Amino acid sequence: MKSIVIGSGFGGIAAALRLRAKNHSVTLIEKHPDLGGRARVFKKNGFTFDGGPTVITAPYLIEELFELFNKKPQDYIKLTPLKTWYRFIFDDGKKFDYSGDEDQMKKQIKEINEEDVEGYEKLVRFTKKIFDKGFTELADVPFDKPLIMIKQLPALLKLKSYKSVYSLVSSYIKNEKLRRMLSMHPLLVGGNPFTTTSIYGLILYLEKKWGIHYSMGGTGNIINGLEKLMNEEGIELIKGHEVISIVSSNNKIEGVKLDNQKEINADNVICNADPPAVYEKLLTKNKFSALFEWKKKRMQYSMGLFVYYFGTKKTYDDVEHHTIKFGDKYKEHLDDIFNKKKLNHDISYYLHRPSATDKSMAPKDHDCFYVLVPVPNNQSKIDWTVEGDKMKDLIIDKMEKALLPNLRENIVEDFYLTPDYFEKELNTKFGSGFSIQPKFTQSAYFRFHNKSEICEGLYFVGAGTHPGAGVPGVLSSAKVLDKII
Ligand SMILES: Cc1cc2nc3c(=O)[nH]c(=O)nc-3n(C[C@H](O)[C@H](O)[C@H](O)COP(=O)(O)OP(=O)(O)OC[C@H]3O[C@@H](n4cnc5c(N)ncnc54)[C@H](O)[C@@H]3O)c2cc1C
Numbered sequence: 001m002k003s004i005v006i007g008s009g010f011g012g013i014a015a016a017l018r019l020r021a022k023n024h025s026v027t028l029i030e031k032h033p034d035l036g037g038r039a040r041v042f043k044k045n046g047f048t049f050d051g052g053p054t055v056i057t058a059p060y061l062i063e064e065l066f067e068l069f070n071k072k073p074q075d076y077i078k079l080t081p082l083k084t085w086y087r088f089i090f091d092d093g094k095k096f097d098y099s100g101d102e103d104q105m106k107k108q109i110k111e112i113n114e115e116d117v118e119g120y121e122k123l124v125r126f127t128k129k130i131f132d133k134g135f136t137e138l139a140d141v142p143f144d145k146p147l148i149m150i151k152q153l154p155a156l157l158k159l160k161s162y163k164s165v166y167s168l169v170s171s172y173i174k175n176e177k178l179r180r181m182l183s184m185h186p187l188l189v190g191g192n193p194f195t196t197t198s199i200y201g202l203i204l205y206l207e208k209k210w211g212i213h214y215s216m217g218g219t220g221n222i223i224n225g226l227e228k229l230m231n232e233e234g235i236e237l238i239k240g241h242e243v244i245s246i247v248s249s250n251n252k253i254e255g256v257k258l259d260n261q262k263e264i265n266a267d268n269v270i271c272n273a274d275p276p277a278v279y280e281k282l283l284t285k286n287k288f289s290a291l292f293e294w295k296k297k298r299m300q301y302s303m304g305l306f307v308y309y310f311g312t313k314k315t316y317d318d319v320e321h322h323t324i325k326f327g328d329k330y331k332e333h334l335d336d337i338f339n340k341k342k343l344n345h346d347i348s349y350y351l352h353r354p355s356a357t358d359k360s361m362a363p364k365d366h367d368c369f370y371v372l373v374p375v376p377n378n379q380s381k382i383d384w385t386v387e388g389d390k391m392k393d394l395i396i397d398k399m400e401k402a403l404l405p406n407l408r409e410n411i412v413e414d415f416y417l418t419p420d421y422f423e424k425e426l427n428t429k430f431g432s433g434f435s436i437q438p439k440f441t442q443s444a445y446f447r448f449h450n451k452s453e454i455c456e457g458l459y460f461v462g463a464g465t466h467p468g469a470g471v472p473g474v475l476s477s478a479k480v481l482d483k484i485i
Contacts, residue, residue, distance in 0.1 A: 003268040003485075004029065004256055006243045006282075009037030010053075011462035011474030012272025013226045014065055016235050018482045019270070021068040026235045027264060029256070031242040035227050037272070037426060039471075041220030044413050046363035047311040048218050049370060051417075053471050054352045055085075055188070055322060056213040057206055061475040062222060069233055076225030078216040082357065085212040087320035088181050089402060091328040096181060097320070100211055113175035123172040123182065124205065130159050130198065131205035139467045140479035142450055149445035161199045161440055165191075168198035180326055187374065189469040190302025190434025192338045194331060197440035206472065214321065214357050243273075246282045246458065253457030268457045268485060275448035275464040276429040276436070286454055299442060302469070303337050304377040304419030305433035306391050309370045311413035316367055316404055321356040325349050325402055334374075338437075341380035343387065345394060349373045351403070366412070371395055377419050378431040384418035392416055435464035443468070450480045459485060 001024045005016045008030035016028045034040055038052035056062075056079060063073040088096040096108050106117050133155055143149055160168060169183040185203035186196035215222045230237060242259045246269050255265040271278045279288070279296060288296070327333050327346040336344040354361040355368045362368035373395060376382060392414075400407045419431030428435060436442050448465045452458035461477040463469035 001025070001268070002266045003027075003270060004264060004266040005270045005272060005461075006246075006256065006278075007031075007037060007272030007462065008035035008237075008239075009272050009462055009474060010039060010223075010471050011477050012037070012270070013223070013230065014061075014475050014478035015270050015272065015459075015461045015481050016230060017065045017068060017226070017233070018478050019268075019485065020230075020233050020235050022482075022485075024268075027238060027266070028230065028235055029238045029241060029243055029258065029264075031240070031427070032425070033240040035237075035239070036220060036223040039219050039223055041218060041223070042309065042415070044311070044415075047366070047368045047413050048220070048354075048361045049309040049368065050218045050220055050352075050354065051307075053219050054214075054354065054370075056215055056219065056222075056471065057203075058210050058472040058475075059213050060210065061472055065226060065475075066229060069229065071229060071232075073225075076228060077222050079213040080216055080357070081211045081213050082321055084320055084322075085207065086322045086324050089323060089325045090177050091326060093402075094177075096177075098181065100208055109178060112178055116173050116175050116178050119172035119174065120178075120182070123169060124208070126168075126172070127201045127205040131202040131209070133159060134199045134202045135206060135472075138444070139473075139476040140483065141466075142480050142484045143444040143447070143466045144449045144451045144453070144484070146445060152444070156199065159199070161197045163198045164194050165196050165198050165201050166193040168201050180330055184324065186438060189438050189473065190432065190463075191438040192303075192334045194334060195338070196438050197443060199440070199443065200438055203470075212322075214354070216358055216360075218354060218358070218361060243282060245284070246271075246278070246455075248283075248286060248455050248458070251286070251455050253455055266457075268459060270459045270461060270481065270485075272460075272462045274426070274428040274432075274435050274462070275460050277427050278460075279448075279454070280429070281427075283454065288454060292453060295446075299436045300439065301377050301379065301430045301432040302434035302437050303374045304380075304422065304431050306373045306375045306388075306395075306416065306418055307370055308373075308392055308395055308416040309414060310411050311362055312367045312369070312404075312407070312410040313365075313412045314367065314410050315355070315365060316353070319351070319353050319356065319403055321353055323351040323353070323403065325351070325398075337374050337376050341376040343375060343380075343382065343391070347373050347394065347398060349395065349398070351399070371399065374433075375419065377433070378423055382419075384420050388416060388418050391418075434469035435462070438468050450477060451484050
């Protein structure tokens with residue numbers, strides 16, 4: 001059996017390895033000269049900037065890929081658990097160190113609002129129930145038939161999946177700061193906490209179950225380890241070539257055509273590239289049913305991301321590895337981003353400082369960072385060639401005030417990525433950071449199916465398909481594939 005994987009994100013690599021373990025002859029094709037997709041690495045003058053994922057959860061999903069071939073993960077990668085998972089900074093300057101230490105968590109909650117300690121305990125218990133169903137039971141189930149979804153509906157309703165994550169958290173927690181903190185998880189997978197189905201409340205529990213890890217040498221080191229494994233196991237890697245069409249005949253896959261006009265035949269094509277872009281640009285000769293066209297058109301896309309990477313000539317030792325700073329008008333900010341599609345100066349941001357844990361990420365006595373700000377996706381028509389520098393200045397001003405004094409004068413290396421990068425370089429529709437939004441009406445059966453309904457032999461893994469974005473999500477999508485191919 002010959003299988004082609006298009007794209008080398010975590011989902012694509014996991015799919016290639018899982019199919020190889022089933023003895024398929026596998027070719028993985030990546031547009032860029034390097035692997036990883038959103039997890040690509042940018043190296044500049046001694047700084048190592050992980051492009052995307054930094055918070056590693058459910059590490060077993062990565063380790064399993066090595067174990068498929070009886071290899072020891074620790075011979076390839078080194079994951080280390082973090083003590084403080086996130087430091088939250090509120091607009092009044094108060095801090096909260098979020099971790100797996102439940103005593104410390106409750107102590108800090110008590111300082112903010114004593115009444116919420118009990119609510120927090122109840123919330124954690126409830127998210128465990130969601131986790132047991134939504135992750136343990138359903139994350140790797142192929143939702144390609146309506147009956148599978150219908151069977152799950154009573155349980156999903158019992159788990160209040162019609163509520164948003166923010167609304168679920170608010171039913172247990174009274175304090176607004178704590179509500180924001182405990183409901184922020186959808187933002188990690190491209191959703192607005194005020195509209196994302198409470199199924200995604202499972203991330204709160206998933207973090208507690210296995211902890212939050214860092215990959216020494218950066219997340220890129222996991223990609224390197226997986227690349228080494230793919231080479232050892234005989235997966236053919238074609239880098240620096242884009243698939244320009246998927247070839248089929250009588251609705252059966254025949255192969256792909258590359259940008260150098262070369263055609264490669266295969267029994268299966270597994271797309272790790274963003275599904276809406278694949279359906280629109282790589283399958284132009286295929287006919288879609290009216291129902292499928294409707295489904296495709298009604299999809300709502302995740303927010304865009306402005307990611308500013310910078311290195312400093314001094315170290316900011318009191319800054320944690322992961323910091324989240326909420327803006328004052330958080331809800332309005334999210335509404336501007338997701339619904340009104342306009343920029344708002346009252347930004348919230350996530351700051352990554354890998355050199356807090358791993359000195360190899362920056363030259364000696366220097367610090368390495370990236371700051372991620374949710375922004376509207378390219379449905380906004382924002383001209384990033386004009387707004388990019390303004391956004392960078394705004395972010396530096398905000399960070400100078402809140403946690404990195406004299407930042408501007410200490411920056412020695414920097415660059416930024418906007419939704420244009422995600423659209424043009426990573427081929428995502430509207431430059432969304434995380435493909436389609438994780439809403440109830442776009443989850444499981446309602447998402448782009450892992451097994452395409454358009455063509456026999458066509459499959460999807462990655463953020464736009466079930467179960468969704470985030471490294472654990474896309475690795476789980478490859479486990480779904482394992483069951484259907
Ligand atoms: C800035 C940022 C921070 C994040 N932080 C975290 C985090 O801390 N923890 C976490 O779990 N998740 C995080 N995420 C989410 C996570 O990174 C993604 O959901 C996940 O990596 C997406 O993987 P994927 O398998 O969908 O593929 P992608 O990474 O989207 O890769 C798809 C690949 O397909 C290639 N491609 C597309 N079209 C073609 C074509 N026609 N021919 C050949 N190749 C093609 C692209 O070049 C790309 O390499 C973050 C995302 C971003 C952007």
